[in-house]
Amino acid sequence: MANIKQAFVHASYVYTCEGILQKDGRRLIPEDASAIEDGAVVFDSKKIIWVGKTADLPAKYKKLKTTNLRNKKAVIPGLIDSHTHLVFAGSRAHEFARRCAGATYQEIAEEGGGILTTVKATRDATIEQLFESALKRALIAYRFGVRTIECKSGYGLDHDTEIKCLTVVQHLRKALPQMTFVSTYLGAHAIPHDQKRSHYIDEMLHKTLPLVASKKLAEFCDVFIDEGYYNVDEGERILRTAKKLGLKIKIHADELMNTESAKLACKLHAHSADHLLKISENGIKALAKSNTVATLLPGTAFYLKEKNAPARKILDAGGKVAVATDFNPGSSYTLNLPLMMNMSALYLQMNSAEILASVTTNAAAALGLEAKKGAIMPGFDSDFVVLPYDRFEEMYYRMGW
Ligand SMILES: [Zn+2]
Known part of the structure; x- marks a missing residue:
């Protein structure tokens, strides 16, 4: 299968977890989730290539196959x-x-x-x-x-x-x-x-x-x-x-x-x-x-x-x-x-x-997978979940849904 690049744009937030990684996962405050508002992710079938604000999407990625999340859906690591x-x-x-x-x-x-x-x-x-x-x-x-x-x-x-x-x-x-x-x-x-x-x-x-x-x-x-x-x-x-x-x-x-x-x-x-x-x-x-x-x-x-x-x-x-x-x-x-x-x-x-x-x-x-899984950053696996709501907190606010 060809390794085709694509982009998700206008995510309400992309929770990259970059701040969490910088602190080795310890003594965290909410901001460490590193939520990018109106975010975009560029990825192929294997790896994440680029992540940032949709407005900052580099020109070379603008012609890719694109999914618009309309600022209604958040993206978190799998x-x-x-x-x-x-x-x-x-x-x-x-x-x-x-x-x-x-x-x-x-x-x-x-x-x-x-x-x-x-x-x-x-x-x-x-x-x-x-x-x-x-x-x-x-x-x-x-x-x-x-x-x-x-x-x-x-x-x-x-x-x-x-x-x-x-x-x-x-x-x-x-x-x-x-x-x-x-x-x-x-x-x-x-x-x-x-x-x-x-x-x-x-x-x-x-x-x-x-x-x-x-x-x-x-x-x-x-x-x-x-x-x-x-x-x-x-x-x-x-x-x-x-x-x-x-x-x-x-x-x-x-x-x-x-x-x-x-x-x-x-x-x-x-x-x-x-x-x-x-x-x-x-x-x-x-x-x-x-x-x-x-x-x-x-x-x-x-x-x-x-x-x-x-x-x-x-x-x-x-x-x-x-x-x-x-x-x-x-x-x-x-x-x-x-x-x-x-x-x-x-x-x-x-x-x-x-x-x-x-x-x-x-x-x-x-699990010894810290170099590949758990964050949405370039080089990590293309392994993330699009939530049916605009913030991560909705996921655990709902009890047993
Ligand atoms: Zn057990």
Whole structure:
């Protein structure tokens, strides 16, 4: 296909995020969104070529194929959902009803429910079934403005099923070239019920991780470090092995209790530490000084009726914050990233530039895509969304639309 240049002109605002990038996504004020009024973008099928005021459009671009947005529509970078568990089978709707009627997570787990329900269904599913359901979910995310989505494995908890789930992401890439999929191996999501803990860890270290790396089935490795899951030493062993094999790393950190795993994420130069509901003051300080992105998941706190992460403290200390859906069948069954942005405004007290950064530039940094995604500037990917309204703030003012 020819690489044809074209232009969008008279956008009510083009939110370039240039100011956010200049401040490395930290300590942001609303003006850092760098909204260009009556803006224009020149781009081809791959890259953004020029951005500025429509009145300043260089003469050489005036004859291009042009779309006039009539000062009614805003342009923002394609949204990035940097933490999802997109690939799994089965439904936990019945359990959700039980939980809402008063059953505890523990009671449901003892009845063989919880994550085990999903593990069993995912092991039983064919690759085609997993692909079909993940494809439908990706298209839902797309309609919410998401153009880049991270997808974790972790509902197999055995070698074959984990590989099967990561293979599904490769199929998604081919089926939906209009989206970017980032694949994460999360074999250490929970302790399997049918294998000895030490045996499973050995399997991850010596069998699954080397295969994932050599076949390039994932770009990231993630570990759930928490009480009842993997401890800090086990997490560190798995993540160090992953790094040696060339994978980037992330941690499900300090969610159920404080294990100082956010500090571990900084020490290991992880791209992100995610959840952070129980992060300590030391963890906050460590994040503020590091390049590790603090990924907050307000949908999970909402769904579990837990207290939110101390977002304001992390932001005011100078942390770099991303927000994601944590889409998963047990604790955040939503693909609606704009709804998470609404929660970020209401409950995490984030300002408009902090919210924009959290789903664009900072989310890109959490995925190692900061040079290509998350901003509308020359050289970045032609990856942006035209909103059906004139300001970015309309997007999260609308609750769950
Ligand atoms: Zn998660």
